[in-house]
Amino acid sequence: MTSSRPGRTSSARAEAAGLAALASLVADETRAGFLLALLDGRAWTAGELARHAGVAASTASEHLGKLVAGGLLAEERQGRHRYVRLADARVAQLVEDLAAQVAPTAAVRPRTLREAGAGSAMARGRTCYDHLAGRLGIAVTDALTGLGLLRQDTGFALTDEGVRWFDGLGVPLVRTGRRPIARACLDWTERRPHLAGVAGAALCRHALDTGWCVRIGSERAVKVTAEGERALSELLGIQPETLH
Amino acid sequence: MTSSRPGRTSSARAEAAGLAALASLVADETRAGFLLALLDGRAWTAGELARHAGVAASTASEHLGKLVAGGLLAEERQGRHRYVRLADARVAQLVEDLAAQVAPTAAVRPRTLREAGAGSAMARGRTCYDHLAGRLGIAVTDALTGLGLLRQDTGFALTDEGVRWFDGLGVPLVRTGRRPIARACLDWTERRPHLAGVAGAALCRHALDTGWCVRIGSERAVKVTAEGERALSELLGIQPETLH
DNA sequence: CTCATCGTTCGGCGCTCGCCGAACTGTGTG
DNA sequence: CACACAGTTCGGCGAGCGCCGAACGATGAG
Numbered sequence: 257m258t259s260s261r262p263g264r265t266s267s268a269r270a271e272a273a274g275l276a277a278l279a280s281l282v283a284d285e286t287r288a289g290f291l292l293a294l295l296d297g298r299a300w301t302a303g304e305l306a307r308h309a310g311v312a313a314s315t316a317s318e319h320l321g322k323l324v325a326g327g328l329l330a331e332e333r334q335g336r337h338r339y340v341r342l343a344d345a346r347v348a349q350l351v352e353d354l355a356a357q358v359a360p361t362a363a364v365r366p367r368t369l370r371e372a373g374a375g376s377a378m379a380r381g382r383t384c385y386d387h388l389a390g391r392l393g394i395a396v397t398d399a400l401t402g403l404g405l406l407r408q409d410t411g412f413a414l415t416d417e418g419v420r421w422f423d424g425l426g427v428p429l430v431r432t433g434r435r436p437i438a439r440a441c442l443d444w445t446e447r448r449p450h451l452a453g454v455a456g457a458a459l460c461r462h463a464l465d466t467g468w469c470v471r472i473g474s475e476r477a478v479k480v481t482a483e484g485e486r487a488l489s490e491l492l493g494i495q496p497e498t499l500h
Numbered sequence: 501m502t503s504s505r506p507g508r509t510s511s512a513r514a515e516a517a518g519l520a521a522l523a524s525l526v527a528d529e530t531r532a533g534f535l536l537a538l539l540d541g542r543a544w545t546a547g548e549l550a551r552h553a554g555v556a557a558s559t560a561s562e563h564l565g566k567l568v569a570g571g572l573l574a575e576e577r578q579g580r581h582r583y584v585r586l587a588d589a590r591v592a593q594l595v596e597d598l599a600a601q602v603a604p605t606a607a608v609r610p611r612t613l614r615e616a617g618a619g620s621a622m623a624r625g626r627t628c629y630d631h632l633a634g635r636l637g638i639a640v641t642d643a644l645t646g647l648g649l650l651r652q653d654t655g656f657a658l659t660d661e662g663v664r665w666f667d668g669l670g671v672p673l674v675r676t677g678r679r680p681i682a683r684a685c686l687d688w689t690e691r692r693p694h695l696a697g698v699a700g701a702a703l704c705r706h707a708l709d710t711g712w713c714v715r716i717g718s719e720r721a722v723k724v725t726a727e728g729e730r731a732l733s734e735l736l737g738i739q740p741e742t743l744h
Numbered sequence: 745c746t747c748a749t750c751g752t753t754c755g756g757c758g759c760t761c762g763c764c765g766a767a768c769t770g771t772g773t774g
Numbered sequence: 775c776a777c778a779c780a781g782t783t784c785g786g787c788g789a790g791c792g793c794c795g796a797a798c799g800a801t802g803a804g
Contacts, residue, residue, distance in 0.1 A: 269533070271602070272529050275532040275536065275595075275598055275599055275602050276527055276529040277602075278602050279532065279598065280527040282519060283520055283523040283527035284761090284762075285517050285520040286763095287520070288520040289513070292516055301780080303780060311763075313780075314763085314766095314784095317783085318782090335771060336770065336771040336772070337781085338780080350598065351519075353593075354523065358515070358518040407655075407657055408680075410657045410662065410663060411657025411697070412680060413651055413655025414654040436652075437654050438654060438655035439655065439656075440680065453655070528791090528792075530792080545750080546752095555793075557750075557751065559794070561753085562793095563792090579802070580751070580800060580802070581751085582751065
């Protein structure tokens, strides 16, 4: 079926075909919905995703097969359940970047009160796969920058004091594979960068572990607890009002 | 035609639809080929792209209409020509990231000598939209890092000496909009990060302006000149052999 | 003016692909 | 063992979309 065309070298054509194939995986509304749901970093079962997207189980099964074959998802079978999650942080970053590119267009105008509530909860605080985003993520990033722990003026990197700050928190930063210690991730509600990478993930895990924040609802939204407000205020000087 | 489905809030559905719509633009082999060709950072005419992709002019015209409407391309009409280029650095980054995700799969195995030549020229040096990539890009990035001008261990940012080095080169770095001064871009042949962002673009422009390198062929490949080898050796201590 | 060239619009063809329900396999439960 | 439930496979339907050629405007060259 690969019609031989003039004009390009076959390597250029292969590159285009690969790019198109990857994009095709995301180019379906149902599959896109799966990927966005999975941005919460947790593993979902096939049935949960099917219900979430409002399609038949058979349809969801076919979609998951394609996403796994395409390397975007990793699966883990347990008994009669098929758990599926984003393949790695790289894929999560790609989905986030694509979603961020879309956001400006789809400027949010919620229709019902219920959605308005959900929308503002997501705007207050949420996770991008494994790090904090929303106003919460921005506040933390700004605070780190203001304290000289994170440098944004010439790129995006922790300072030496920043590394020590994480050590002091009891969260040593160990570099794994090619993932950078600090990376900027663009927030689609605030339109400003927040901390991602190894440090962003470590901080988010610490915040969930120690109860600074808890997940609300079944998706990405998180809520800062009273204890969390105290800790963020003490450690980073973040005013609780900033987070409301 | 938007069938009302249960399960998700309508805002989540809208987000998924937007994401799918964006990906759909890239999910066609012909349009993907356009985007990859445009990664050279230059403006192409509709006819050039049609010939390059091996499709009829009418087909190319329809594709360009979609890409422009989707915000991925910017167009400029001059007389009877329609010049088109990537909308901005953000779009270029997105296309690069997607292409990099594909590359590991499509491990290159060139078929003809001609393609092998083109392939290795691309591997030696090329541009990603507006900055240097390939072995050339990696060599420059490594040299900057080794000299303490760029910091990669805790993120990706220029040091203060790095900023001064660019000033000394006669290429002041001015921050425009939200684009970061330094950003890591993953190279799909070397699988390692190279310098992008304002600094990467400035360095690339300087290299082309001063004749350190010149474009070869009609796409992204660039070649280091003898003068360029001298300059890179003097300024950054890059051994010419590294670039061959 | 005449002609060539660049680009767009339109109609029609054919393929791909997402969707479902029904039938089936495999796993845990009572 | 019977039964409920998670997930998969298959056949078939319908819509969407990429492709082309032909006809048509618009621009620039001779």
